[in-house]
Amino acid sequence: MTTMPSDAPPQWAHYTEPAFADVHGLRTAYRRSGAGPAVVYLHGTVPTRVWLPLCEHLAQAHDVVAPEHPGFGDTPLPAAIEGFEDLVLHYDAFFDTLGLWDIHLVGHDLGGWIAANLAIFYPRRFASLTLITPSGLNTRARLDVPGTDPFRLTARERADALLNGRADRYSEFFTQEGFPEDVVRSYEEATTLALLAWHPRYDRRLDDRLARVAAPTLVLGAEDDRLVSGAVAERYAELIPGARHVTVRGAHGEESSHLLPLEHPREVAELAAEHVARNA
Template structure:
């Protein structure tokens, strides 16, 4: 039996495209699908609990991450775009509020480009996926697991071990290796979508881009560029309390991030039929 991390809750399972997709679900109200990155899997985070107090939140663990196995067809970010289209169908969601964090922000942006009618709103949190000349993102493939954690939390990873540990040292190593392998399939080469900046004009829904104050993984100009390119995009910087927010802002300021998303979702919801 594998070790369990802090905030762990048993996942539910739904079959999509031959994948036994693990997911967690909570709350009621406007439907929100959250696409995460390589970090913070196998957990119902305090951030999720906060957000589920205002919406119906569905949090799948993407193929190759957490407790969802990587299928043999996973070879690039475009595979995930098609997969998440089918995930929407599997959950019976004709349209949805889509939230993406880090790598999941990239996938969410791509999904919004190719299936704009399926989205009520789009929220990107510290998103990857764009090339910003002169402002590269950190190369997480060249650093150790420990160094990666320090980049995510700007040198303060020791304060967030509940978010980083998978329960014991062996399980942490195994899970981080599996996640790195899946991440490499999606974002090794290229590490951004060369066409995404031009294609973002196709996004039709309201869009919110949340940025950290001092993001050492995906510097703030990447979020700023997304906000500029999205037709209805706007940027909001999430401020920290005791320290400036970092790429791990979901762990640092869960209530503030959840409140910003909940407010935006409420403002973007379709009117109730009279």
């Protein structure tokens, strides 16, 4: 195995050097680019340590801030983080540290679950909310779909579920330092996910709490989400007052998958930007 000099910049695809904010003693990694209305993108469980093409598209007309959750990417997991309420407090302090208000909040998967909680607890902080194939809700349809429990899938099964068997096309987003470093980092991030969502795999309190969301909300679902049932995105739209649900269509005869930000970054960016403009 070739060892890269410690002072050499990382070479994997889509890498950009993160900035760091001190949030109550936690060195929080984030990336930022663009100018215009403030858009905060909260990532899903994968990928981390990259500047996504989705963010690049949004940064053409927005001030895009993409932090990495505690326990993901280059942000360490402190002992104080034990659940979603702790993440909500962390991000509220992070926004204060960067001087962000009237935020257009965009979250994918786990990031959508976190974004929904932020909009519940701080309803007047956000100008709009966009949830992309979010997780966090329990639906009968989800429980009836075999193989959707992320903690019961092998790495290959999970990759197939994320991208409907097309994961090999996007290997550049997941291959970074190589073996064994990538495996170790993936395990560390999976451990953080387990801390947040091991039992249960959803938050039953969201069904009542989502009525508190005041930000105009757009929920983007996939045609064939094999990791989180499409019924979850639909249910978010039903529970959030005035929310719109839009299904992002696939291309070339292929139905869209859970990882919409990777497969359809331009289409997702256009829908999110339209939502931001409508509520700026």
